[in-house]
Amino acid sequence: MQQVKAVVAMAKGAPVEIVTINVPDPGPGEAVVKVLTCGVCHTDLHYREGGINDDFPFLLGHEAAGVVESVGPDVTDVAPGDFVVLNWRAVCGECRACKRGDLHYCFATHNATQKMTLAEGDLAGTELSPALGIGAFAEKTLVAAGQCTKVDPDARAAAVGLLGCGVMAGIGAAINTGAITRGRSIAVIGCGGVGVAAIAGAALAGASPVIAVDIDAKKLAKAKEMGATHTVDSSQVDPVEEIKRICAQTYDGADGADVVVEAVGRPETWKQAFYARDLAGTVVLVGVPTPDMKVPDIPLIDVFGRGGALKSSWYGDCLPSRDFPMLVDLYRQGRLDLDAFVTEEIGLGDIEAAFDKMHHGDVLRSVVVI
Template sequence: MHQVKAVVARSKGAPVELVTINVPDPGPGEALVQVQACGVCHTDLHYREGGINDDFPFLLGHEAAGVVEAVGEGVTEVAPGDFVVLNWRAVCGECRACTRGEPQYCFATHNATQKMTLAEGPDAGTELSPALGIGAFAEKTLVAAGQCTKVDPEARPAAVGLLGCGVMAGLGAAINTGGVTRGSSVAVIGCGGVGMAAIAGSVLAGADTVIAVDVDDRKLEMARGMGATHTVNSRETDPVAAIKEICAASLLHPGAEGADVVVEAVGRPETWEQAFYARDLAGTVVLVGVPTPDMEVPRIPLIDVFGRGGALKSSWYGDCLPGRDFPMLVDLYRQGRLDLDAFVTEEVGIGDVEAAFEKMHGGPGVEPVLRSVVVL
């Protein structure tokens, strides 16, 4: 058993607390990881606000990189000393998705079996719910060994740990789900961390036209830095009309009626509807923004769905395979071809998570933050 400092959300809407928790030694199929860095993601804030479920208390943090300290019985994929990026879920290898060669859709993913617990106070011994099965705002965490992916140990933990969620979600939405390739035209609606990653992924894949859409000119300027060729402030301009005009004027897509791929990285019905109408005939819409349970698909005439053809897709975790995608993307980062450092706005301490949450709300005088990263 290990006692470490960790960030916990005890109840809905309450400020997070830095407390001492118990982390068990790894059992069969498990790995104990010494966390080196963990990004502060909007999903962690959703957990704190009760937007995921009400299984409080939560051990927050899930975009993490670190070093394997110990492994349990039967673990062969990683060993003590390995530098790893953590992922949400270990695939089973046996369900119908896995057996048909599509483990990225595994229907029986799993996390560590043993529970981490509170170590002190009147509620000592209370089991913690780790965010996305990871719980990495902690000096050490316990995960299923299959949640650990070995990558180049020379990589910067604060940068590559972001592949564990937001950056992989956006990159994968463009490349894996959307099928962006050389010469594609792409529009990305919403330029937070996930949307920026979709822009970076589109550029990496060789897209010819990459249009960033947001309501904040500061984010649009950042999108230019990520490689966007055009920007649209949708507070001032009709984004559908603007995307159509830009694509139709492209030398590679003369007369196009929209973008080949539109990535919706907001998760709202109105922006999804914009994405639907901003794609070209036979184009693809990719929903990677996370909606709330009360949101519904807009009432779009069925003839429009039929008449435009193409595909309407959702992208969960960028349809990634961590064992395939993480090492490849880290290698591209090490080669200078994928600027993961650009996603790290600031490095903070483990006691600064609540302040990082406050920065997410933005507003006048607050500079946009792609990621605050806790460095341990």
């Protein structure tokens, strides 16, 4: 066992704290990873605010890249010294989804069996709940070995670590869930980190037009940089009608986009996505709603009459062992600008400030460099 510094949310709504934690030596199927970088994701804020569950204290952080320091017995896929991106889909290989070949829907993904704990004070020995089974706002963390995905060691850690959650969720929502391809149109409602990643993925796949929708001019400008062909300020115009107008200009007779990605997670914007798609089009929900939100009141005849598909995208329907190395290779080739998602590099003590910047839409990602 060793002791390291880490960022922990001790109670609902309370500012995070830098504390000392105990990291066990890896047991069977586990690995200890020296964390190099970790992005500040909105999910971490959800944990701090009690929006996920109330299993405090939480060891926050999950969009991470690092180097494997040690592995437990029977671990063969990674070894000490490997440069890895951490993931929260370590597939089990045994559940009904895995057995039918749908590994990207694994229902029993692995996490470390042992628990990291608080090391000091009155709560010493208290077990920590790592965010998404990772907990990487820490100098080192303990994970299941399957959560470590080897990638090109020459890649910039601050950039490729973001594949661990938000960037992969967005790219995958467009390419994997939405099946966007050349010759198909797409609109993305909500241009935060996940939405802009969906735009980047759609551009990478050759979609046209690629329509970005938001109420923030700065976010729309970033979306344009990442591959949007059109932008729509939905505070000024009806986004549904504007998406339809743009698509009709490109494809004669089109009545909306082939794919509409909703990256906000609100009933109002999901309803916009529903009506902004073309006949037989696809809606992809990747924005995370709160538990109290309901599907908006839509006539069932409209659901039937428009055809197509209404989908949710969980982690961009990705398979980390397949998708992470591929996307890192595209990044290294200059075809996918992951650097553009890194707005700033910060330290462990700057995470509360990063949460504030996230609220104001000032960053795509703040990345903790350890």
